[in-house]
Structures are given as C-alpha cells and as structure tokens.
Amino acid sequence: MRDLLALQRSRSLRDPSTRRSVDSASNNNNSRVAADPDAADHPGRGALKTLLDQLAENPHPKPARRPRRRFRRAAGSRRAAPAAAASGGALDRPAAAPRASVNSSSQEAVCGNKYLFGAGGADGGGDELMRQQVSQESRNVCGIPWNWSRIHHRGKSILDMAGRSLSCGLSDPKSASAARRSEAATSAASCGNMNGSRSHPHFPVTARLTSSTSSDSDSLPLLVDGVRGVGGISSSFSGELGIFSKSSDLDSDLASEARSGQKSRGSHGGRHRSLAQKYAPRTFKDVVGQSLVVQALSNAILRKKIGLVYVFYGPHGTGKTSCARVFAKALNCHSAEHPRPCDSCASCIAHNLGKSRSLLEIGPVGNIDLDSIVDILDNVMLSPVPSQHRVFIIDDCHTLPPDTWSVISKVVERAPRRVVFILISPNLDLPHIIMSRCQKFFFPKLKECDIINTLQWISTSEGLDVDRDALKLIASRSDGSLRDAEMTLDQLSLLGQRISMSLVQELVGLVSDDKLVDLLDLALSADTVNTVKTLRDITETGVEPLALMSQLATIITDILAGTYAFSRERVRRKFFKRPSLSKDDMEKLRQALKTLSEAEKQLRVSNDKMTWLTAALLQLAPDKQYMLPSSSPSTTLNQGLLAHSEGDAARNSAMDNRNSAMEASNYHAGRIPGEHTPDSHVLSTGATRVNGGSRYSKTDSEMIWQAVLENVHSDSLRKLLAREGRLISVSLGTAPTVQLLFSSRVNKSKAEKYRGQILQAFESVLSSAIILEIRYESKDDLAAGHAPVISPYPEDGSNMVLRRSFTKHSSVSSGEGEIIEVGSQMDWRATQDNGIVTSNDRQEGAWGECLLSQHQEVPQGGKFLNNEYGRQKNIVRGKVSLAHVINQAEAHSQQGGWSRHKPISIAEKLEQDNLRLEPRSSLLCWKSSSTSRRKLSALKIRTRRSRALSRLALCGRCISVRSPR
Ligand SMILES: Nc1ncnc2c1ncn2[C@@H]1O[C@H](COP(=O)(O)OP(=O)(O)OP(=O)(O)O)[C@@H](O)[C@H]1O
Ligand SMILES: [Zn+2]
Structure with a gap:
C-alpha cells in the first residue's frame, strides 16, 4: 500500500x-x-x-x-x-512552497493522507522537490542523517572544526532544520519497544517527505549503501511536525508497532531512522540532563498547576522539543499515578502514534504567513476537545514573522481553559508581549558525561562496540547537543559495528593520535623539515589548522596528565623515545602547550592559518637547534645552525613567528625552508630562527657581506668595511635588521658617515628595507662578563647573537619604534641577569641630569652597586623607540617645567651611550638634584591619573618610566 x-x-x-x-x-x-x-x-x-x-x-x-x-x-x-x-x-x-511547515498531529489533521511539506528551502519547494524526494525515496538518498548538514552548518560543529564538509547538501540552516524535523518525524513514523527506558518517538505523525536535495547522494557516497534499498511511501514520511495520517494500513502498522513494541527500532518500512529519532525521550525520565526543567514540569502536572504559555529556550539539540512533547503527552495522560506520562495509557499510545487530538505542532515557521497562523490557531481553538489539554508547540518560534506575534498574543489572551502554548526558541529574543506572559525554561547544553553515558547506552542497545574514547570524542565535539552526538554515532554505525577512536577521528576530519604524536615528536625534536612536511601531509587531507592545533593541545594535555597511552613503539621517535618522560621533557611539553595556546590567538584572526600553525610548531623546541637542509653549501644561505635562546625566543616570539611563518610559506610554496634560490641573494625567506627573528648562518652572512661589499660604490668605504667592519647578524621579521660591528669607535664613526650607502647596499642585496645597526667592539662587553653572546670577531668565525649594547641609528626608529643603541662609551652596562641596578655618581654626572635605566622587574628602591669598574650598571632589557623616549621625556618636561631641549638631550644621551632599550622595560632615570627630585615626586603623583605615565615610579634616585608597550 x-x-x-x-x-x-x-x-x-x-x-x-x-x-x-x-x-x-x-x-x-x-x-x-x-x-x-x-x-x-x-x-x-x-x-x-x-x-x-x-x-x-x-x-x-x-x-x-x-x-x-x-x-x-x-x-x-x-x-x-x-x-x-x-x-x-x-x-x-x-x-x-515556503519552507515552513505547519503540521497538525491533532484530530483535525485528518488521518488518511500524508501531507508533504516542501521543506526544501525557499528556492525549491514545489514539485521539483517532491520529485526529487520521491525518486530519492527509491534510491534512499545517501542515508546520511539530515542532521549532519546541520551540524556542519553551525559554527562550532564537528565538521567545521574538522574543516570538512560532509554535508548532505542542506547547507541552509532552514532547510537543514526542516530536514531535521523530517528526520525526527521519520522516527515518529515507527514505534518500537515501548518498554525501553528510552523508548522511541511518540510522533508517528509524519506528514512530510524528507527534504533531501539532489546533492544528498553526492555528499557521502561511502555511506549510500548503508541504507539502500528502501522503498515505499511510508518510509518517505517524516517530520516531527507531521500531520496525522488516516491511512488505515499505515495506522494499523503503527498501531500494531506501538502496541507490540516489536517493530524494529531501526527502521520503519525499511527506512533508516536516525538514532536521535529512535531514542527520542518518551517520558520525563528519558530526558537527559535537564533535571530542573523536568522536575518543574513534572510537578506542574502533579499539582495541576498548568500555565498558559511556556517558552523552552536554549541551544539546539538539548531536548526542548522532546520535552515539549513529553509535557504535552503528560498533560493528557490518563494514568492516575505519577509520574506521568505513563507512556502506556490510551492517550499516551495515541500520542505515540501521532493520533493525539490534543497536540498541534507548528514549525519551523520561517515563511509561514500570518493568515496561516491565524487559521491554525483558530481552528484548534474552536474545535472542541472535551476534557483534554490542547497543546500548541510552536517550534523555532523566533522565526515567526513579527506581525504574527500580536495575533498570537490575542489568541493567547482569549485562549480557553486547557489550552497550553509551548514556544520553542534558541533564545529569549521574543516580543515582550509574549515574554511577559509565560514561564520560561532554559535548556542548557548537556554535559559531556551525560552525552557519553547516553551514547554508551544507545551503543549497547544497538549492539555497537564503541571505544570509550571514541564516545568521549563524539561528545566533546557535539557542543552539548545530544542530538548532534547521536547523529554522529548514527553515521559511524553505518561504517560497522566496531567504532574505534581513529575511525571517529577520521570521520570527523580529525587527525589520529598517532599522527599527532608523530608531529609533536618532530616539532619537539626540532626536526624542521619533517615537521613541516608532516604538517603539510596532514593538512592536505583537509584538516583545519585550528582543529589540528586544538588536537595537539589536547594531546599534550593528556600526556602531561599521564592519561595518554602511547600506542606505537617509540623507537622511531626522538622526543617520545623513552618510556617515561623526564621532568625536563614535561617542562618542555608545558612550554609547548603555552606556545600553542598563544599561537592559537593569532591563528584565529589570521587568514593564513597554516603558516601560523607551522610557525607555532617550529617554536615548540625553543632550546634546540633547528636544522634546515641545504641543497648545496654554495647556493644555500640558510644551512647553518644557530643557537636559539629560549629567553629570546619567548621575548621575540612574535617576530619569530613571522619568520617561521615565512619559512613555512616558503615551504608551502614548494621550497624547502632555508633553500636559497641560487640566482639571488635575496633572503627574504628561509631564515634560521635565532634571537628575535631570522638570522643567517655564517655562510649566509658571508655571502651577504660579499654581495654588499660588491654593491658599495665607494672604494674607500668598501675598504673600510672589508678591513674594519664585520657583518655580525642579519635578521628578518617585522623589523629586518642588519648588525655591523667595527673594530674601534673611530671606525664606527667613519662608517656612520656612510650609513646611507651602506644601507643602500644592504637593501639592494636583501631586497628589503632594513634597519642598520652599527656598533663598535666594546672591551667592556668582554670585561663585564655579562655580554657573552657577542663576540665581534669570534675565533671560530661564527656569527653570534647580539643581545645588547647595540648601536641605534635614529633613522631606524620607525615602525614599532625599536631603538637599538649603538656607539657604546661603556659608561653603562646592562646586567640583565642579576636584576640589580648599579649606579655611578661619576656616570650620572656624565649624563647630566638624566640617567638611564632600570628594568621593570627591579623593585622600587632596588639596590645600587658599583661594579668592578666603579661604574654604574643598568638593567636594560627592553627596546623602546627614540620617539618614545622623547615623548616620555617631553611629558615630564612639560609637567616638570623643564626646557624642551632636555628630553632631546636625554634621548641623545641614550643613543650615545650605547644603550639599548627594549620593549616594556625602558626606564629613565634622572639625576636627583634636590629640585628635580621634588619635581619628580610631584610628577609621580600627578601622573597617576595619566595612563601613559602611570607607571612612573621613584626608585632610589632614579625615576623609572616603563614603556607602555
Ligand atoms: N535532553 C535530552 N534528553 C534526551 N534526548 C535528547 C535530549 N536532547 C536531545 N536529545 C536527542 O536529540 C533529539 C532532538 O532533540 P530535540 O529536538 O528535543 O532538541 P531541541 O532542543 O528541540 O533542538 P532544536 O532546538 O534544534 O529543535 C531527540 O530526539 C533526542 O534523541
Ligand atoms: Zn499515559
């Protein structure tokens, strides 16, 4: 039939x-x-x-x-x-045909004929949709739960997270929603075991064809077979919002199913029903995780305190509609005993069969017109149903056209006794006229443990063998929606009875744990090339970088928590080679987690997520040397190994990121990181990561240096550079910087005169605007023993990393305003490590009234010591722009009544004294004549109000100004 x-x-x-x-x-x-x-x-x-x-x-x-x-x-x-x-x-x-469906499960929706709702969306509707559906019935489309596309549609869906589209073609949320309804109604079309603790749907009132589209069968061909061979019209009907059918054969089918409870839960007339449909709650105790709501509604029934209008609101898939139905059922349950609904009295059975005369569901209502609403309401209001509660469920009521609300409110006002309206909405953005007259029940997202337990129960009932971890993953990806979780499980069940973690991962577009650990291992072992390669392999499968990063973070957390079981032999791994991780390794993992979480922020806002992910991964082994391949020593400028300071890495992570990112881009562009294009000395990519940016290795630097020398037009300059100068580092990043070191102050001064030419030569070689830092070798650097990183002329010829005492060229203080001080007179010294500020009166004198500097971490009143030279040492960790220094000083001068010239002289002093200020730590110290000290004290108080100067603090005889950056 x-x-x-x-x-x-x-x-x-x-x-x-x-x-x-x-x-x-x-x-x-x-x-x-x-x-x-x-x-x-x-x-x-x-x-x-x-x-x-x-x-x-x-x-x-x-x-x-x-x-x-x-x-x-x-x-x-x-x-x-x-x-x-x-x-x-x-x-x-x-x-x-509008998408909206209006279905009645009440008596006036006469049994006997199926009303099919054109749920195919605004464009479709019509006959075409029907044809598709009918024809697809015989093909049984792809068999993917409609909900899947709905999952896909949402922001935090599994599929979104996974970066995959497994949509059945219902990308439109409305149609997806409609499809969801139809899917649920499909379940309603069959009845099953009524004795189960979570029994199947009570709305066999299916009246609408599933709103499949032609793309359905294309989306997931692998699953088509799972439900092939379904035919028959009854299988077509679905929809939670169905209209009763009076088709006697169908009725009898349903009735007998309902009564016998023997009909397979899994199908009705051969059509696959989703698990969400199949296991929709039938009584209050079937409702998961909404105990407050359930208790309130249940008590309302018990005490006969029934309201007129209810609003059930909250995130999708949390049981709002299900609860509304259970409530409707309970309202008319004949059982004398609590709890109601009993699910076995005549009324409950009628309800389960969709034959209840007391329930009408409307929705989704996006395109429904006012007349229709009025008619629906009028009809039901006018039709006498003695001694029964008449329940209107308006699903997705937030989609009602605005003008319908006044009508609804009027209807509500004159609603006879025993009429109950249940409005379902994702939020409370409903007209006040309604909101002020209703009881509101919030349906929060379900807890993961509740979802897991429910999935476990369903799996057992379905005879599925699902890994607990797999269930956890499904739950964690469901964003609190049990429906989504059930739909995922449903889809997985089509792949076989055994559902492993990796199957879930694969299906939802996640990377398997083993692959993740491999990737992590490579990154933590500083195996740059393989890290990038593996990452590329993984992402080529369509994994979304953000999802991958989140997975990496999760697995690190698991490893740290000791809950991750390494499944494969560790032999081929480096970092994870040993059976148990050392304290040190754990610390590295902790750092890695931190790095990833920081990078995630960048990833979220970046258009080039892949690059940032690569950059983040390449930072995971900060204390390791990164190995970059070289095609040949002569053509590769980036083959060296350069030390990478952890502290520097942290401090300069942003720049570092950029450079790693460039590296990665390079790789993605088909080049190996560090690979140099032989016909060019332009090294805008492929740099080794060192101390705040890409720096070139010794060989690279030499090649650059040679190229620069060739580019210098002036013979005398070339000779000067060749004889007295040395290129000590080239770094790229937000502020590409080249550092030159000269053997003496005189030579440095000579070079300064040619700064323009030198700059030009570098820029033409590097094809990039650069910051040129020129400094001369400072004996004090060596004597102080605190500047170990710089060796102007290292015996082994290697390039070392400069950390301080750089010369700053004022023309360079653009952009972020980095200032790098050059031209040390070695009056001042950064003693970065001990956190102690030393001062020297003589030097203060030399400064005139201003002194530099103190690190922010030094407590106020920090100690002043004399170093072995009787000179003041200053902690200088930050960089700050000259402009910033001047601004700050100017602010002081304005408030302190100083001359305008003073701040400039302060700034100049900073520059002359070979001091380097670094971000967020620059401090200016003024010599504390009694007058100026007074001024400064006053300044401190006054400037508390000002953000820019709020960090002023008197520190012994110095006043510190912390850079706002
Ligand atoms: N709290 C719950 N208890 C039991 N089953 C639930 C619960 N929430 C969701 N489900 C499952 O998900 C299916 C759909 O739930 P339901 O339609 O009631 O959610 P909803 O909150 O109304 O979602 P939406 O807002 O998208 O309409 C149910 O058939 C059931 O299988
Ligand atoms: Zn009952």
Missing part, C-alpha cells in the same frame, strides 16, 4: 497537467482551492485532499462555518500532497 501511495504521488507530481491545474488554481488566487472534498475526484478543480477535506471525514468535524481555512491551503501548499497523489488529483501548491 505504501508503495502504491508513493507511486501515485509520484505520478501526480510528475503529471504536468496536474501541475498546470495547480498553477491555475494558484493564479486564480483561490486560496481555498482543493477545499472541496470532491475536489479530489476532479483534478481540474484542484484535487488535493486538504486538511479540510479530511476534517469532513473526521469523527471530530470542524465547525461548519469554517469550512475552508486559508491555512489549509497554505499548509497544503507546503505539502507535497501525497494526499493528492493518493487520490490521483492535482497538487494544490504555489510555485514556491
């Missing part, structure tokens, strides 16, 4: 003549077309057997004065008229 119905419907839909009649009916604006019961026999008149027609046959007929409801036409127009098909009539439907 179902097959017959399907055939008839199909014919009807395909018959152009019937469609023509539909069109003409529509064109005539005959809103009541097909209302005549006889119409079914007269296709030309619009043979759709509408609700009205069916009402006429209904044992509970409508009042005669309302023979034809506009909503019926509207409803009919939204339905793909199986009824019409069944009677061989034409389909009464506007060209574009």
Whole structure:
C-alpha cells in the first residue's frame, strides 16, 4: 500500500497537467482551492485532499462555518500532497512552497493522507522537490542523517572544526532544520519497544517527505549503501511536525508497532531512522540532563498547576522539543499515578502514534504567513476537545514573522481553559508581549558525561562496540547537543559495528593520535623539515589548522596528565623515545602547550592559518637547534645552525613567528625552508630562527657581506668595511635588521658617515628595507662578563647573537619604534641577569641630569652597586623607540617645567651611550638634584591619573618610566 501511495504521488507530481491545474488554481488566487472534498475526484478543480477535506471525514468535524481555512491551503501548499497523489488529483501548491511547515498531529489533521511539506528551502519547494524526494525515496538518498548538514552548518560543529564538509547538501540552516524535523518525524513514523527506558518517538505523525536535495547522494557516497534499498511511501514520511495520517494500513502498522513494541527500532518500512529519532525521550525520565526543567514540569502536572504559555529556550539539540512533547503527552495522560506520562495509557499510545487530538505542532515557521497562523490557531481553538489539554508547540518560534506575534498574543489572551502554548526558541529574543506572559525554561547544553553515558547506552542497545574514547570524542565535539552526538554515532554505525577512536577521528576530519604524536615528536625534536612536511601531509587531507592545533593541545594535555597511552613503539621517535618522560621533557611539553595556546590567538584572526600553525610548531623546541637542509653549501644561505635562546625566543616570539611563518610559506610554496634560490641573494625567506627573528648562518652572512661589499660604490668605504667592519647578524621579521660591528669607535664613526650607502647596499642585496645597526667592539662587553653572546670577531668565525649594547641609528626608529643603541662609551652596562641596578655618581654626572635605566622587574628602591669598574650598571632589557623616549621625556618636561631641549638631550644621551632599550622595560632615570627630585615626586603623583605615565615610579634616585608597550 505504501508503495502504491508513493507511486501515485509520484505520478501526480510528475503529471504536468496536474501541475498546470495547480498553477491555475494558484493564479486564480483561490486560496481555498482543493477545499472541496470532491475536489479530489476532479483534478481540474484542484484535487488535493486538504486538511479540510479530511476534517469532513473526521469523527471530530470542524465547525461548519469554517469550512475552508486559508491555512489549509497554505499548509497544503507546503505539502507535497501525497494526499493528492493518493487520490490521483492535482497538487494544490504555489510555485514556491515556503519552507515552513505547519503540521497538525491533532484530530483535525485528518488521518488518511500524508501531507508533504516542501521543506526544501525557499528556492525549491514545489514539485521539483517532491520529485526529487520521491525518486530519492527509491534510491534512499545517501542515508546520511539530515542532521549532519546541520551540524556542519553551525559554527562550532564537528565538521567545521574538522574543516570538512560532509554535508548532505542542506547547507541552509532552514532547510537543514526542516530536514531535521523530517528526520525526527521519520522516527515518529515507527514505534518500537515501548518498554525501553528510552523508548522511541511518540510522533508517528509524519506528514512530510524528507527534504533531501539532489546533492544528498553526492555528499557521502561511502555511506549510500548503508541504507539502500528502501522503498515505499511510508518510509518517505517524516517530520516531527507531521500531520496525522488516516491511512488505515499505515495506522494499523503503527498501531500494531506501538502496541507490540516489536517493530524494529531501526527502521520503519525499511527506512533508516536516525538514532536521535529512535531514542527520542518518551517520558520525563528519558530526558537527559535537564533535571530542573523536568522536575518543574513534572510537578506542574502533579499539582495541576498548568500555565498558559511556556517558552523552552536554549541551544539546539538539548531536548526542548522532546520535552515539549513529553509535557504535552503528560498533560493528557490518563494514568492516575505519577509520574506521568505513563507512556502506556490510551492517550499516551495515541500520542505515540501521532493520533493525539490534543497536540498541534507548528514549525519551523520561517515563511509561514500570518493568515496561516491565524487559521491554525483558530481552528484548534474552536474545535472542541472535551476534557483534554490542547497543546500548541510552536517550534523555532523566533522565526515567526513579527506581525504574527500580536495575533498570537490575542489568541493567547482569549485562549480557553486547557489550552497550553509551548514556544520553542534558541533564545529569549521574543516580543515582550509574549515574554511577559509565560514561564520560561532554559535548556542548557548537556554535559559531556551525560552525552557519553547516553551514547554508551544507545551503543549497547544497538549492539555497537564503541571505544570509550571514541564516545568521549563524539561528545566533546557535539557542543552539548545530544542530538548532534547521536547523529554522529548514527553515521559511524553505518561504517560497522566496531567504532574505534581513529575511525571517529577520521570521520570527523580529525587527525589520529598517532599522527599527532608523530608531529609533536618532530616539532619537539626540532626536526624542521619533517615537521613541516608532516604538517603539510596532514593538512592536505583537509584538516583545519585550528582543529589540528586544538588536537595537539589536547594531546599534550593528556600526556602531561599521564592519561595518554602511547600506542606505537617509540623507537622511531626522538622526543617520545623513552618510556617515561623526564621532568625536563614535561617542562618542555608545558612550554609547548603555552606556545600553542598563544599561537592559537593569532591563528584565529589570521587568514593564513597554516603558516601560523607551522610557525607555532617550529617554536615548540625553543632550546634546540633547528636544522634546515641545504641543497648545496654554495647556493644555500640558510644551512647553518644557530643557537636559539629560549629567553629570546619567548621575548621575540612574535617576530619569530613571522619568520617561521615565512619559512613555512616558503615551504608551502614548494621550497624547502632555508633553500636559497641560487640566482639571488635575496633572503627574504628561509631564515634560521635565532634571537628575535631570522638570522643567517655564517655562510649566509658571508655571502651577504660579499654581495654588499660588491654593491658599495665607494672604494674607500668598501675598504673600510672589508678591513674594519664585520657583518655580525642579519635578521628578518617585522623589523629586518642588519648588525655591523667595527673594530674601534673611530671606525664606527667613519662608517656612520656612510650609513646611507651602506644601507643602500644592504637593501639592494636583501631586497628589503632594513634597519642598520652599527656598533663598535666594546672591551667592556668582554670585561663585564655579562655580554657573552657577542663576540665581534669570534675565533671560530661564527656569527653570534647580539643581545645588547647595540648601536641605534635614529633613522631606524620607525615602525614599532625599536631603538637599538649603538656607539657604546661603556659608561653603562646592562646586567640583565642579576636584576640589580648599579649606579655611578661619576656616570650620572656624565649624563647630566638624566640617567638611564632600570628594568621593570627591579623593585622600587632596588639596590645600587658599583661594579668592578666603579661604574654604574643598568638593567636594560627592553627596546623602546627614540620617539618614545622623547615623548616620555617631553611629558615630564612639560609637567616638570623643564626646557624642551632636555628630553632631546636625554634621548641623545641614550643613543650615545650605547644603550639599548627594549620593549616594556625602558626606564629613565634622572639625576636627583634636590629640585628635580621634588619635581619628580610631584610628577609621580600627578601622573597617576595619566595612563601613559602611570607607571612612573621613584626608585632610589632614579625615576623609572616603563614603556607602555
Ligand atoms: N535532553 C535530552 N534528553 C534526551 N534526548 C535528547 C535530549 N536532547 C536531545 N536529545 C536527542 O536529540 C533529539 C532532538 O532533540 P530535540 O529536538 O528535543 O532538541 P531541541 O532542543 O528541540 O533542538 P532544536 O532546538 O534544534 O529543535 C531527540 O530526539 C533526542 O534523541
Ligand atoms: Zn499515559
């Protein structure tokens, strides 16, 4: 019989003549077309057997004065008229069927005919959709739960996270939502074991074809077979919002299923029902994780304190609709005993079968028109249903057109006793007129443990063997939506009875743990090339960088927590080689986690996520040397190994990131990091990561240096550079910097005169604007023993990293405003390590009134010591722009009444004294004559109000100004 119905419907839909009649009916604006019961026999008149027609046959007929409801036409127009098909009539439907579906599970939605709702979206609707659906029925489409696409649609969905699209084609949220309804209704179309603790749906009122689209079968071909071979019209019907069918055979099927409880839960008429449908709550105790709501509603039933309007709101898939139905069922449950619903009395059974006369569901209602709403409400209000609560569930009510609310509120106002409205919405953005009259129940996201337990229960019931971890993963990816979790499990079940963690990972587009650990291992072992290669391999499979990063973070957390079990032999791994990790390794992992979490922020806002992810990964082994391959020593500028200071890495992570990112881009562009294009000395990519940016190795530097020398036009300059100068580092990043070191101050001064030419030569070689730092070798650097990193002329010829005492060239203080001080007179020294500020009166004198500097970490009143030279040492860790120094000093001068010249002289002093200020730590110290000290004290107080100067602090005789950056 179902097959017959399907055939008839199909014919009807395909018959152009019937469609023509539909069109003409529509064109005539005959809103009541097909209302005549006889119409079914007269296709030309619009043979759709509408609700009205069916009402006429209904044992509970409508009042005669309302023979034809506009909503019926509207409803009919939204339905793909199986009824019409069944009677061989034409389909009464506007060209574009609205997506909204209006379904009644109440009596007036006369049993017997299936009303199919065009849920295919704004463009579709119509016959086309019906045809698709009918034809797909026989193919049974792809079998993917409709919900899947809905999952895909949402921001934090599994598939989004995974960067995959497994959509069944319902990318439109509305259609997805409609599909969801239809899917749920599919479940409603069958009844199963009513004794189960979570029994199956109680809404066999399916009245709508599933809103599959033609793309359905394309999306996931691997799953097509899982549900192939389903046929028959009954299997087509779905929708939580269905209209009752009075098809006797269907009814009897359903009834017998409901009563016997023997019908397979998994299918109805062979059609796959999703687990979400199958395990929809039937009683309050089936509702998971919403104990407050359940308790309140249950007590309302018990105490007979029933409200008029309820709003159930909260995130999707948390049980709002299910709860509304259970509540509706409970309201009319005949059982004398609590808890209700009993799920076994006549009323409950009728409800489960979709034959309840007391429930009407509307929704989704995006495109429904006002008339339809009015008609629906009127109809139900007017139809007498003695001694029963009449329940209206308006799902997705936030999509109601604004003007319907006033109507609804009027209806609500004059609603007779025993009428209950349940509005379902994701939020409370509903008109005040309603909100002020209702009880509001929030449905929070479900806890992961609740989801896991439910999934476990379902798995057991379904005979699925699912890893606990797999369940956890599904749950964690469901964003608190049990429906989503169930749908994922459902889809996985199509792949076999055994569901492993890796299967889940693969299906949802995540990377398997083993691969993750491999990647982590490479990154932590500083194996740059393989890190980048592996990363590329992984991401080529479509994994989204953000998801991958999150997975990496998760696995690190698991390893740190000791909950990760390494499955593969560790032999081929380096970092994870040993069976147990040392304290040191754990610390590295902790750092790695920190690095990843910091990088995640950048990743989120970046358009080039892949690059940033690569950069982050390459930072995971900060104390290791990064190995970059070289094609040949002569052509590769980046083959060296350069030390990478952990502290520097942290401090300069941003720049570092950039350079790693460049490296990565290079790689993604098909080049190996560090690989040099032989025909060019331009080294804008592929740098080794050292101390705040890319620096070139010795060989690279030599090549650059040679190239620069060749580019210098002046012979004398070339000689000076060749003899007295040395290129000590080239670094790229936000502020590409080249550092030159000269053997003496005199030579440095000579070079300064040619700064323009030198700059030009470097820029033409490096094809990039650069910052040129020129300094001379400072004996004090060596004597102080605190500047070990710099060796101007290292014996081994290697390039070392300069950390301090750089010369700054004022023309360079652009951009971020880094200032790098050059031209040391070695009056001042950074003693970065001990956190002690030393001062020297003589030097203060030399400074005039201003002194530099103190690190922010030095407590106020920090100690002043004399070093072995009787000179003051200053902690200088930050860099700050000259402009910033001047600004700060100017601010002081304004407030302190100093001359305008003073701040500039301060800044100049900084520059002359070979001091380097670094971000967030620059401090200016003024010699504390009694007058100026007074001024400064006052300044401190005054500037508390000012953000820029709020960090002023007197420190012994110095006043410190911390850079706001
Ligand atoms: N709290 C819950 N308890 C039991 N099952 C639930 C719960 N929440 C969701 N489900 C499962 O998900 C399916 C859909 O749930 P339901 O439609 O009630 O959620 P919803 O909150 O109304 O979602 P939406 O807002 O998207 O309509 C149910 O059939 C059921 O299988
Ligand atoms: Zn009951």
